[in-house]
Amino acid sequence: MLFDKFQAMADFQTELSRRDVKPFGAITDEVISATEGVVQGRRVILAGTNNYLGLSYDPRCIEASQAAAAQWGTGTTGSRLANGSFAEHVALEAEMADFYGVGQAIVFSTGYAATMGMCATVAGPDDVILLDADSHSSIYSGVKLSGAEIIRYRHSSPDDLAKRLRRLGDRAGRTLVIAEGIYSMLGDVAPLQEIAAIKREYGAYLLVDEAHSMGVLGETGRGAAQAAGIEDDVDFIVGTFSKSLGAVGGFAISRHAILDTIRYCIRAYIFTASSSPSVVASVRQALRIVREEPERRERLWDNATRLYNGLRELGLPVGPAVSPVVAVEFTDREQAIAAWYQLFDSGVYVNLVVPPASPSTNFLLRNSMSAAHTPQQIDHIITAYRGLLDAGLATPKTAA
Ligand code: PMP
Numbered sequence: 001m002l003f004d005k006f007q008a009m010a011d012f013q014t015e016l017s018r019r020d021v022k023p024f025g026a027i028t029d030e031v032i033s034a035t036e037g038v039v040q041g042r043r044v045i046l047a048g049t050n051n052y053l054g055l056s057y058d059p060r061c062i063e064a065s066q067a068a069a070a071q072w073g074t075g076t077t078g079s080r081l082a083n084g085s086f087a088e089h090v091a092l093e094a095e096m097a098d099f100y101g102v103g104q105a106i107v108f109s110t111g112y113a114a115t116m117g118m119c120a121t122v123a124g125p126d127d128v129i130l131l132d133a134d135s136h137s138s139i140y141s142g143v144k145l146s147g148a149e150i151i152r153y154r155h156s157s158p159d160d161l162a163k164r165l166r167r168l169g170d171r172a173g174r175t176l177v178i179a180e181g182i183y184s185m186l187g188d189v190a191p192l193q194e195i196a197a198i199k200r201e202y203g204a205y206l207l208v209d210e211a212h213s214m215g216v217l218g219e220t221g222r223g224a225a226q227a228a229g230i231e232d233d234v235d236f237i238v239g240t241f242s243k244s245l246g247a248v249g250g251f252a253i254s255r256h257a258i259l260d261t262i263r264y265c266i267r268a269y270i271f272t273a274s275s276s277p278s279v280v281a282s283v284r285q286a287l288r289i290v291r292e293e294p295e296r297r298e299r300l301w302d303n304a305t306r307l308y309n310g311l312r313e314l315g316l317p318v319g320p321a322v323s324p325v326v327a328v329e330f331t332d333r334e335q336a337i338a339a340w341y342q343l344f345d346s347g348v349y350v351n352l353v354v355p356p357a358s359p360s361t362n363f364l365l366r367n368s369m370s371a372a373h374t375p376q377q378i379d380h381i382i383t384a385y386r387g388l389l390d391a392g393l394a395t396p397k398t399a400a
Contacts, residue, residue, distance in 0.1 A: 054372025068281030111240025114250025117268030181213030181224030187325030215244025315396030
């Protein structure tokens with residue numbers, strides 16, 4: 001019957017309903033700061049958000065948002081192409097274009113709409129898309145809608161990408177290569193220098209999703225492409241306002257003037273209401289802070305280093321390099337769930353990630369750092385992880 005396919009999910013939900021608190025969709029009762037909240041009655045350190053610069057609770061952003069709500073009302077009630085383009089949206093687009101040093105930017109209502117919309121539109125039925133096998137759901141959704149031939153390359157493998165582009169022959173010039181800056185689940189950074197060199201060699205186009213890297217990487221916070229020094233090779237950058245900028249919404253920028261025409265072809269831009277002006281105003285303020293306070297980025301990386309080193313020294317299976325996203329991998333589902341509950345009981349909220357959201361068959365406790373975390377909070381998180389080892393709920397990577 002129609003609903004059979006939901007049975008496995010229903011069983012999983014039942015399994016998780018043994019306790020009041022569920023790892024998926026736990027309810028935040030109160031926000032205390034960018035790094036602390038009350039989740040289902042328990043005060044916890046928030047180590048499973050994407051609040052990389054701690055801007056979700058910045059008084060300046062809140063004030064900008066309140067003033068815009070008073071000036072413009074609560075919502076636009078319409079599409080950007082109808083009545084929903086307010087001066088706030090246009091100003092943010094100009095500011096994003098200026099931030100990236102390009103001529104054009106588009107503001108979307110969500111990051112998902114930005115990525116999906118661009119991937120669905122830039123390549124069409126006569127074109128080819130080469131996407132990283134571990135791409136985010138919004139990329140997969142978009143490319144399916146594009147009608148283009150879809151080919152996956154092995155995660156972050158320039159060799160595999162080059163091999164597949166070579167096989168395309170003449171069609172390489174009609175190919176859109178897609179990569180992410182920082183990958184959301186394991187926190188690894190794409191080898192963009194190598195990818196850009198291959199793209200150049202074959203005359204393909206490159207789109208980079210900087211959702212987790214904008215504000216986080218690069219000399220001025222433009223992201224992984226800036227950090228890799230290959231911005232001139234990137235044809236399109238997409239990203240979100242829901243992570244380092246602490247609000248919600250998405251963007252696309254390009255050094256190609258055609259972006260302003262593409263705008264009128266993106267269904268996820270046209271057939272949805274534009275973002276609320278109060279949200280846009282807070283994003284504009286957050287962007288100003290990103291530009292004026294680079295020390296936040298430094299603090300984020302200091303914090304990421306403290307957490308990464310702490311967990312690695314415990315012998316936990318973390319990734320190969322420091323990143324604001326530090327994932328601890330588990331092969332056993334029961335153990336991962338029990339570990340999540342024990343961390344929660346120790347006052348630490350992290351993300352539990354299960355396949356297919358995790359890039360392999362493994363389960364993850366995904367920790368994300370913020371510039372706003374204090375060293376004491378990070379040490380508390382590390383101590384909570386030591387408790388997992390003591391309870392036999394996590395296995396050290398090495399015997400040492
Ligand atoms: N792209 C990537 C790589 C993401 O990780 C996400 C969100 N997790 C999105 C796009 C969508 O962004 P948003 O949640 O702001 O809609």
